Amino acid sequence: MKKSLVFFLTLSFILISVGCKKATESKKVSMDSTAAKRGYAMGYNFGKNIKDLSADIDKEALIKGIKDALEGNKPMLNDKEVQQVLSSFQKELIQKDMEKRKAAGDANLAEEKNFLEKNKKRPEVKTTPSGLQYEVIKEGTGPHPKPTDTVIVHYRGTFLDGKEFDSSYKRNQPAKFQLNKVIPGWVEGLQLMRVGAKYKFYIPSKLAYGERGAGNVIGPNKLLVFEVELLGIENNKK
Numbered sequence: 162m163k164k165s166l167v168f169f170l171t172l173s174f175i176l177i178s179v180g181c182k183k184a185t186e187s188k189k190v191s192m193d194s195t196a197a198k199r200g201y202a203m204g205y206n207f208g209k210n211i212k213d214l215s216a217d218i219d220k221e222a223l224i225k226g227i228k229d230a231l232e233g234n235k236p237m238l239n240d241k242e243v244q245q246v247l248s249s250f251q252k253e254l255i256q257k258d259m260e261k262r263k264a265a266g267d268a269n270l271a272e273e274k275n276f277l278e279k280n281k282k283r284p285e286v287k288t289t290p291s292g293l294q295y296e297v298i299k300e301g302t303g304p305h306p307k308p309t310d311t312v313i314v315h316y317r318g319t320f321l322d323g324k325e326f327d328s329s330y331k332r333n334q335p336a337k338f339q340l341n342k343v344i345p346g347w348v349e350g351l352q353l354m355r356v357g358a359k360y361k362f363y364i365p366s367k368l369a370y371g372e373r374g375a376g377n378v379i380g381p382n383k384l385l386v387f388e389v390e391l392l393g394i395e396n397n398k399k
Contacts, residue, residue, distance in 0.1 A: 266372055266381035273384040276321055280363060293349055294363035303356025306394045308341040312351055313393040319386045326378050335392055344369050359390045
């Protein structure tokens with residue numbers, strides 16, 4: 162239900178933005194009022210969100226639909242027909258998105274397999290039975306954390322191309338979390354470390370976010386690279 166609501170709201174803004182195109186071309190928009198700023202901000206935000214949406218839509222029919230609704234004219238499609246068209250459109254977009262994600266996921270898996278096969282041959286890289294790969298940048302002298310412990314870490318996360326997607330260093334604030342509440346690659350990897358150590362992890366997608374990915378940041382079947390410093394451990398008493 163929530164996804165359907167988001168879809169129809171988005172579709173409505175698509176229609177409004179396209180339908181008002183002629184009006185904005187003939188009338189210069191000024192940002193000298195709160196109402197204008199609100200309208201522009203909403204339109205720009207939704208425009209960014211739907212930028213990649215591609216669909217076969219007749220613009221003249223679209224504009225006609227908007228005018229009929231705003232002016233109270235008799236609609237050319239009844240309510241049932243409107244719902245059927247929008248439902249079919251929604252299914253089409255979902256199918257296209259699924260196909261796109263599958264293609265991206267397959268490509269990411271192929272890239273991951275190729276990288277890990279080469280990476281494990283480097284003498285400084287160790288591979289665990291689960292497939293996690295890591296290298297020691299600096300060893301620590303403190304204790305190892307247990308899964309139920311809360312750990313304090315600094316980290317930097319990147320993709321294979323070096324693009325950074327997260328960093329506690331940039332926030333200038335170490336992360337603190339219960340170890341068994343994060344992805345399997347972290348749970349396994351941090352238990353190998355002692356307090357004071359710094360490791361680099363190469364986490365296969367099956368030990369990260371898998372086919373689902375994570376939001377719009379981490380795609381399906383994406384291998385993740387983390388540099389992690391274990392700064393401290395807090396023992397959680399049950």
